[in-house]
Amino acid sequence: MGEHKRIGILTSGGDCAGLNAAIRAVVHSAVNTYGWEVFGIRQATQGLMERPPQAISLTPDKVDPYLTTGGTFLGTTNKGNPFAFPMADGSVCDRSHEIIEGYRMLGLDALIGIGGDGSLAILRRLAQQGGINLVGIPKTIDNDVGVTECSIGFDTAVSVATEAVDRLQFTAASHNRVMILEVMGRDAGHIAMWAGIAGGADIILIPEIPYTLEGICQHIKKRQQQGKNYCLIVVAEAVRTEAGDRVVVAEHPENCRLGGIGQYLSQEICRMIGAETRVTVLGHIQRGGMPSHSDRLIATAFGVAAVELIAKEKYDHVVTWQKRHVVCVPIEEAINQYSTVNPNGTLATTARRMGIFLGS
Ligand code: F6P
Numbered sequence: 001m002g003e004h005k006r007i008g009i010l011t012s013g014g015d016c017a018g019l020n021a022a023i024r025a026v027v028h029s030a031v032n033t034y035g036w037e038v039f040g041i042r043q044a045t046q047g048l049m050e051r052p053p054q055a056i057s058l059t060p061d062k063v064d065p066y067l068t069t070g071g072t073f074l075g076t077t078n079k080g081n082p083f084a085f086p087m088a089d090g091s092v093c094d095r096s097h098e099i100i101e102g103y104r105m106l107g108l109d110a111l112i113g114i115g116g117d118g119s120l121a122i123l124r125r126l127a128q129q130g131g132i133n134l135v136g137i138p139k140t141i142d143n144d145v146g147v148t149e150c151s152i153g154f155d156t157a158v159s160v161a162t163e164a165v166d167r168l169q170f171t172a173a174s175h176n177r178v179m180i181l182e183v184m185g186r187d188a189g190h191i192a193m194w195a196g197i198a199g200g201a202d203i204i205l206i207p208e209i210p211y212t213l214e215g216i217c218q219h220i221k222k223r224q225q226q227g228k229n230y231c232l233i234v235v236a237e238a239v240r241t242e243a244g245d246r247v248v249v250a251e252h253p254e255n256c257r258l259g260g261i262g263q264y265l266s267q268e269i270c271r272m273i274g275a276e277t278r279v280t281v282l283g284h285i286q287r288g289g290m291p292s293h294s295d296r297l298i299a300t301a302f303g304v305a306a307v308e309l310i311a312k313e314k315y316d317h318v319v320t321w322q323k324r325h326v327v328c329v330p331i332e333e334a335i336n337q338y339s340t341v342n343p344n345g346t347l348a349t350t351a352r353r354m355g356i357f358l359g360s
Pocket residue numbers: 014078140141142184185186237255257258287
């Protein structure tokens with residue numbers, strides 16, 4: 001069974017569906033297979049800054065009810081970089097030493113961090129500075145962590161977005177409208193591309209492929225000439241205006257909030273061809289709700305594999321999904337390989353062959 005360990009687990013960055021399934025798997029595997037203790041740290045690294053550090057003891061009985069729930073019952077944050085922590089007076093302060101001290105105060109032997117590339121980079125820096133034995137689990141609806149084919153949360157987000165496309169089809173057709181669905185994804189167009197193809201969209205716009213408004217309008221008119229008087233557009237939030245400007249809801253030094261490209265397209269299409277347009281911004285609905293079976297499965301496999309890494313004392317690694325298997329890779333690789341949609345890859349080619357307009 002090896003030596004007894006106390007391990008911590010935290011979720012960091014934006015929440016997504018499947019996080020609780022991963023926590024549950026870690027607890028089951030650590031407690032039942034190895035007899036270790038597991039502590040859930042509240043509110044990402046901020047729980048380690050608190051005094052006393054905010055952590056709760058986790059047992060299989062406690063975590064079992066969470067398998068099918070969305071969000072993270074531990075809480076999370078996508079703000080408050082500990083190396084430049086925003087203080088009340090507007091200044092920033094390096095509070096990394098407080099987190100490292102919090103880890104020591106809890107008497108932890110290892111820490112599992114569930115996060116996207118940004119969170120994993122911060123956790124790794126903390127681990128290197130403080131000698132924390134870190135193992136990572138990738139999560140993000142954006143699916144932009146390049147070393148893994150999928151990260152926790154992506155499948156659920158795509159399912160939700162696909163359902164939205166399905167629903168919009170009927171109302172678009174009923175009213176002869178151009179319906180625009182704006183989806184999340186940060187700087188990557190994965191959600192838009194997957195949901196757009198799966199839902200049978202007519203136009204998919206992603207940040208990786210340039211577009212012209214003229215091209216979009218021509219495609220809508222071509223459809224009209226074919227007797228199809230409606231059009232469904234899926235647009236990723238990071239798509240820029242034709243002039244190349246980013247469309248944001250709010251600028252934030254740590255975490256700029258994208259949003260509004262759907263409205264921009266709506267106005268321009270209406271101005272250029274007089275089409276009746278409506279916009280749906282799917283927003284955080286993509287992150288919330290019950291995790292899909294696939295997210296639960298990946299999360300469970302990742303949780304079990306992360307515990308195995310700790311048992312082997314193989315730290316500074318992240319678990320990934322590759323060719324139907326969990327494969328562990330150095331965290332350094334995970335944070336340096338950012339994945340975007342290949343403009344000439346399988347999915348883009350598939351979309352084009354299906355007559356979906358991609359902008360160019
Ligand atoms: O990274 C995940 C994500 O959902 C992005 O797709 C989106 O741009 C962002 O987080 C939204 O962040 P917030 O929850 O701060 O609005």
